[in-house]
Amino acid sequence: MAANGNGVSTTPKSPLARIQTQKNGGICHDDSGKPVKAQTIDELHSLQKKRSAPTTPLDGVQGTFATISEDERQRQQLQSISASLASLTRGTGPKVVRGDPAGKVQSVSHVAHHHHIEAPTISVSDSSLKFTHVLYNLSPAELYEQAIKYEKGSFITSTGALATLSGAKTGRSPRDKRVVIDDTTQDELWWGKGSPNIEMDEHTFMVNRERAVDYLNSLDKVFVNDQFLNWDPQNRIKVRIVSARAYHSLFMHNMCIRPTPEELENFGTPDFTIYNAGQFPCNRYTHYMTSSTSIDLNLARREMVILGTQYAGEMKKGLFSVMHYLMPMRQILSLHSGCNMGKDGDVALFFGLSGTGKTTLSTDHNRYLIGDDEHCWSDNGVSNIEGGCYAKCIDLSREKEPDIWNAIKFGTVLENVVFDEHTREVDYGDKSVTENTRAAYPIEYIPNAKIPCVGPHPKNVILLACDAFGVLPPVSKLSLAQTMYHFISGYTALVAGTEDGIKEPTATFSACFGAAFIMLHPTKYAAMLAEKMLKHGATGWLVNTGWSGGSYGSGNRIKLPYTRKIIDAIHSGSLLNATYHKTEVFGLDIPTEIEGVPSEILHPENTWADKKAYKETLLKLAGLFKKNFETFTNYKIGKDNKLTEEILAAGPNF
Template identity: 45%
Template sequence: MTAFDHVSLRTQIATAAQSLSDNAIAPELVALALSAGEPKLTADGALSVRTGAFTGRSPKDKYIVRDALTENSVWWDNSGAMAPERFDLLLADVTAHLAGQDLFRQDLLAGADPRHQYAVTVLTPSAWHALFIRNLLIRRGEGIDASPGATAVTIVHAPHFKADPARHGCRTDTVIVLDMSRNLVIIAGTLYAGEIKKSVFSLFNFHAPRNNVLPMHCSANLGPDGEAALFFGLSGTGKTTLSNDPDRPLIGDDEHGWSDDGVFNLEGGCYAKTVKLSASAEPEIFAATRRFGTVLENVVLDDQSVPDFNDISLTENTRAAYPIHVLPSIAPGSTGGTPKTVVFLTADAFGVLPPLARLTPEQAVYHFLSGYTAKVAGTERGVTEPQATFSACFGAPFMPLHPTVYGDMLAQRLKASGAQAWLLNTGWTGGGYGVGKRIDIASTRRLLTAALDGSLDMIDMRFDPLFGFEVPLHVAGVDDKLLDPRRTWVDGDAYDAQATKLVELFRRNFQKFGPDANAEAGPRLQMAAE
């Protein structure tokens, strides 16, 4: 396959622009964004922006070009397909749309390991989007070397272009398309900046397994001997909070690769949720939101231009984008050694799972493929039951290949490294949401510390007859009763009924992986004795 000429495409788009701001730094981009009249400065100097109708990703409007490379490898049940000729037509139309506009170009890196690195160029007519992606990817010259062999990626960002479904073969006038063969991305019809970030991740997730790298939607930090710990978890489970530990330098908060040499961050920044953010609970993230150059998405400001993180009138998905180096404790080079510990986080709103469980390698793969958490009841009147959420590999929307590809790689990595996997539940105890209470953060941190420092290696465990994993009988500083969720319920029969429901949800979800999947490592309908 002939390599695509990224330089010619970038030159064509840049030459047709009215002006080109080339790799502007944060102060320039802030000034240019403010001159456009839409963003505002907060009282502390962060840039406050609104994303209009789109306050989150548009997964139903995301496509992959279906060609010889992707035809038999992409998990099409999870991805929309676009014909190559439709993509080329869309690219031509978007290029014509950008002609005559003021454009911003950012040349950045993705991948802290030079052997697995992407040279990413983003072209956009929006100064604040340029600042956003500059915050989130790796900036050249900031401690991570650019590899001469880095894979070229071009992202053409046209937030105000309206696609034509009949002409471009898409669903609506919003479209996000990835051409995996040429490493081209088009994002059009949405102001939500997270689409840029996740497109880079999706490209990486497609290509990485072919280079023997496991791509992971997780946070990671370093232990005292340089070994990494991984934290997988969906939104609201505590992934960012628990991985930000002043005693454990942060490798990264969201996207990583695991190679034969260890773990490396794909990014150079953080994209933290800010809903109900407080200085006491998450001081590092709170401080980052008060920094000049941080981009705050859809955060409401009061009449003194101070962010109100409790105001979710625009969306619950309020975000802050900032460079990772503003945090007080980060890993040098954004890399770490081979993981010693793998933690799967869940916030079980059914009140069934124990706060900590030790997993066998087979159980680890099962829970990785399941990607479970449970969200609390929504605002709809009469809805009181928790809603189970399963997202394969804890990031299904960004995983172009079948989940079992990543699951098999995780199994190989666990076997080779000897890493211990744990399930850490940050959800409810003593009953489900509305009856029980959220497990307190102090107990969660004690449990996590015990799992990370090896102090549970010789602790007596009980076998959980429902889920098949081992649960510690005692952890210093934690109420023994908390470790056995059935004991925290007033009505044991009610716990059994809720547990049976959750087991069935797990089993039903896992059926989509087919008869060869590792279902025997999951829960079974065998109830605990009274």
């Protein structure tokens, strides 16, 4: 007998065989196993998570930390975090406890060893009575849960990435960067015209620091990341990032080098600390403040304060600025470049401003990725500063950039992208939030990443320019003086947002292809680069990843597969042996042939229908180069003036 939807009994003509539910003398078979070892729902949930095994054996004799008990180690760690968060006017640090304030302590005895400390139940505003909960080096899974529970705009995409919104700011705010000027930095750093270092005094820094610390301590909880910078073990820097968003914590988890549990136990005091209070504005009545955003660097205190911007790239690039100070002090050159290595150990550097192709071209299926953005070149070779990559996602396609596409999975932070509300499939073509959509993923998400991220001395130094004027050749071989000229110039021309219709390309010159991040005068870095290239016999190349056949509007962007073929020919060494001829005005050596690239595009003049317009545009760009370089003509580069003169002569002639 079966019942239909209306509860009326029907008798089918040929009834189905009866389902056998009884076995062994009428006892119903129970396939659910033993009942759960829990008396209550809470207890059941407490069984779901097991405690991570302690990474330092408490009984074994192993290194210096064997003498410290687990409790003592945790106490020291909390004390260090409390010291980081201390208000410097009130003297002592806040009371810090580990764990999520929302995570209730289970009353059942077998979970008592979880070390959860009861959250205060009354809400107190008096900062000396209040606890600050610290979420210390959480895992990506834990950070996902925090983000999804507490941060509006956090979603899991169809491939498992964490989609987030960075807030009102979707890019960096270089005009809001401030650097403390003191007796030391006054002489050491680059100040004034063209410099990214806008001064602030020590006192104002402390005012902003206090504002950030008070804001962070007023919260229920803060995230603390203890991580490393630089894969060169001798020059590794310990960084601590205190932030208020799981998004920021996961971003830095991905972008900095992740310590092993053992390294974390031995972490001690950080060499540098970021206080990211980005949700909270700076006070515009404060001296030196020109907006509600301020990114403040104090080299003497080894601290950075972020107020009024939640764009995570500020932390990444802020630390890069710090490395641009610390490393040259050790005679190590810091580079805004991507870096990869061939099967035979040939290393290439890719310099270029934002959006010119460092990440795209260093991520190459046929080569080992050392890093996509920030490196050091020391006497031992190259090392990546970071532990992750930060790729532009606008118009990302699986076909053209498969490795980046596949890296966008669980653990990856996807900033400001638009996705289908049901399927959560990302539309990489959608610029509704911003054109600067980004993915931040650990470098090991790229299958052929070279771990540890270090390599021998570079063989090729590739300068990338996205020339929206369309007059620079797709590739040219550079002399050392030309390499220096173009390195110091740091040219690119991108086209601003297209919403308002077609816009004229605007030239950007950014010394060392990263003026926003350098701390010393550009010629200091240039001299080091020249010295290293000469010593190790590296060849310089200028690659235009921008327009061909006309400027933006009439021409087209050079096809990525062609640029990849050009880069292949540089790596293989075959381009070194090509036939070259010199261009007028810029005096660049351009090859006549490259395998896989139509020869007619190698000289830009061939691709322009209007030759007169080509010449005019060429001269216009050359004039912009000349004007930009005027600031550098009075600087000496290297030990004598010979290189300086050669560099000046290596610019456009007309």
